[in-house]
Amino acid sequence: MHDKNVVRRRRAVLVLLVGLSIALLTVYFDEPGGGILHALQRGSQAVLGPIESGASRALKPIRDATGWIGDTFNAQDENDELRAEVARLRQQLAAGQTAQREADQLRALVDLPDERGYPTGVDPVTARVIAHSPTVWYSTLQIDKGSDDGLEADQPVVTGDGLIGKLTGVTGGTAEVTLITDADSAVSSQVVPSGTRGILMPTVGDPDDLLLDFLDNEGEVKEGATVVTSGSTSTEFESLFPRGVPIGEVSRVDPDERELYQRVHVKPFADLKRLDFVQVLTGDPPAEVAETDAVAVP
């Protein structure tokens, strides 16, 4: 008799917890961003933020030590890659300086504002990464700045290497960054110097491989070409990202894939697995390029 009760209660607990999980899943998907579960999520992030911030600082020496061990193993390969990249960048620098001189002269002729670095009106806010999502299925991280520092949802997030994502949730002292490798991410981008435009999508599970999809057929796309944000301001779907923020380089062009699916592979510049500090681009950059082709991009 006692055993039967135990079995019944044990099963009841399991059914209750599984049912509760499924109910939460359903409610979470159905409710809007301001719903109770989303509010609870923001609240718990605000409460845990200071604890995670302290733990992040305390655990940094351990992270650095393990990172150093890994780096030592990879140093030789990385050295060879960097030498090849330096040679390539020298050539690009020479070409870039020539192009810059010509561009300056042309700007002066047509009286355009001189834009270098971030667009006018953008104010970068530096933040420390305090938590990472642990699975390949969710590519998010938490930072120690929030609405108190002027951050708002949908603002772009960058590192010294390039674009890494955008803000998707903001509390007073923390914010959630959804990386460009998250399944929900899509970035309006273009290949330079050809100017070919497309939408940059993730390959879930492989943070080193992004897909530049829906490429227009104009212009040639070569391996090694740089991919930057296009900053399009279509009348229907405006890009969140300012124009010209570097994202990565074209790592593979499969002729069949290019022909059939209009896409190429891109390797992001930023190491998304190891981020300690990021910058959030706050403020409203001025409109850059107006496009007529309406493509759904965030």
Add this chain to the structure above:
Amino acid sequence: MIVAPGTGVRMALILLIALVVQASGIAQVTVLGASPDLMPLVVAGVGFLAGSVPGAVTGFAAGIAIDLALGQTVGATSLVLTAVGYGCGRYRELRDPAHGLAPIAFAGVATAGYEVGMAAVSFMLGIEASVSVLVLREAIVTVLLNILLALPVFWVLRRVLRPSLVVDPLARGRGREQTRAAGPLGLRGLEV
């Protein structure tokens, strides 16, 4: 169900510490492209030491904590971790493994189950991903890293939970007298 305050507080503290250490430290340590994952390890440990119901409850709480703290789909991780905790606890109750190295096997199977479960739930939620070599490699490396961490994590869990344990499988494996007047569940103070 009666939950003694001491038992509940101890389990809550374990989860909070594991979550913070995981999110702020371990998730950023990559070995061969993957990181260890403390949460399935902790849930498996509680299931192994305390039984199926504490395992399932801990798994549910750990999953909710992860989903809320890291901005993930609420309910997804709790669903998988509830199953992991319950499964580990049931296996312990049915087979009663007392070998000193049993935590290694539990850690490996629990982590593999968690990885497969998360993949299945993610696919059901519409997150499309090709089953690439990289995804498989990352899952396998995570399992191996968790196996390496199994003994110290289970040791810490056992130290913390020991005052509440009705039956300590590891101590019995070493021939010590441990079995007490057993309640239906694995933890004293957490009884039906």
